[in-house]
Amino acid sequence: MSLPTVSTSTRIGWIGLGVMGAPMCGHLLRQGHPVTVFTRTPSKAASVLAKGAKWVESPLAVAEASEVVFTMVSSPLDVRQVYLGEAGLLKGARSGSLLVDMTTSAPSLAREIFKAARSRGMQSIDAPVSGGDVGAREATLSIMIGGEEEAVDAIVPLLGALGRSIVRQGGPGMGQQAKLCNQIVIAGTMVGVCESLVYGYKAGLNLETMLASITTGAAACWTLTNLAPRILRRNFNPGFLVDHFLKDMGIALDEAAQMGLVLPGLALVQQLYFAVQSQGHGKSGTHALILALERLSNTEIEPR
């Protein structure tokens, strides 16, 4: 198949304009690309329409208008619908189209979409990101890419507008696998940091002073530096949603089960996050894990 050669006239499609997708799509608009968009909640398209994007009524219509389509939606279910559904991308895309899923989704689904796309002469790539809303706005995301080499070559110039660390992780699905590795580490740091804070509080420590001793040594981690202070201020705004983290942990544990892999730490953290969700904090940031740990011990860290 012949892949598009990317230039600023390459016609881009973008699906999913949430807290991540909207600023990312904006970066491509700023580079001068004609951009066609669709998103489930049309009001979320306002900012990119104001910058010159064109609205259409379905993923199928986005694909018809575009050479390269990016997707940044919420869950594997949404990814499946957008790619493989009735009015999905694969129904509208022409042979030679490039489809790039930046959602954190299931590696097995990425491989399924890759095969379905290839059978129609298209290429699909998985390219999930880390770096959060700040990384999306500042174009400093870490992008983990899975896909066939020639297709990845073709889109790397576009990804350069979105992120700073752009690393090829292997064939179809391997970008997703690397992203899941990232989430597994975070699950560990979150439980360690939150248990440490509830321990220190019950022990009567001044938690700011405790953090001053431990943030620079062998316990140092992004979660301790960035999220522990928010917990002490009882600010549970996301950051990264509990609901989304649970989605990612569920994918990782499903994939692990398929590989015969036992991950007791991740499984426990998942259970604790279900407790956070059942306390009504699915839309809070991941550091709301402290709320489940506090409830387990019938305590609450009070701001000093």
Add this chain to the structure above:
Amino acid sequence: MSLPTVSTSTRIGWIGLGVMGAPMCGHLLRQGHPVTVFTRTPSKAASVLAKGAKWVESPLAVAEASEVVFTMVSSPLDVRQVYLGEAGLLKGARSGSLLVDMTTSAPSLAREIFKAARSRGMQSIDAPVSGGDVGAREATLSIMIGGEEEAVDAIVPLLGALGRSIVRQGGPGMGQQAKLCNQIVIAGTMVGVCESLVYGYKAGLNLETMLASITTGAAACWTLTNLAPRILRRNFNPGFLVDHFLKDMGIALDEAAQMGLVLPGLALVQQLYFAVQSQGHGKSGTHALILALERLSNTEIEPR
């Protein structure tokens, strides 16, 4: 009680000359202090005796010869023996002596020793450290101090020769509590990093490439940067011993139980480390946790 005013002529005692204690004691010798030492395994004293330290036959005899005594031994059992045993420090120390335990030990034991010491007109301080053997050699330790203010004031100048971050955490036992917070965070980062590596390996990722994507974002932690590469080289030399980490986790879980505090993450990590120990790796570094996770899934990460 009147506390010693510290100068380079202050007579120092040092008990415990292992991988941490020997270089720390060496720093005080280099400052010109007369230093009297005892350690359970006399051969470990060779390096400090060569630098001018004087050997005596018991903690009691160290205390008789010293105004300020530091202890850096292996476990709370050893601390109890050294302070409260038949030929212990409290039998030999004079009124006004300062006793400083830098072992990671139980907060409740630190308070017990504090009370026993005070009833004899002495002061005891808990001042555990983080930073490992490198921090001990380079005098860059993080020192977490618990004790009465006047006593802490008196020894801070001496601690300046041993560490870079010297933080008062509160009254007797609170230095130990802060150190346990540090260990609880590390338990989380260790399980997250090790599960991530075994997941990534089974998924077929190139683990060096995976690490390149995840070490700088929200998954960033000291363990990922410093220990994951050692795991990939199958180098399990300590670092910090599995046996010692299990000791620390045991103390934290005992203290937590006394406080009515539930720490499911730490409890799970403790169990996994018992598995590492039962595999014969008690004297390996803490990153040998990967060996228990590999065994759970009947796999082994092969160097590429």
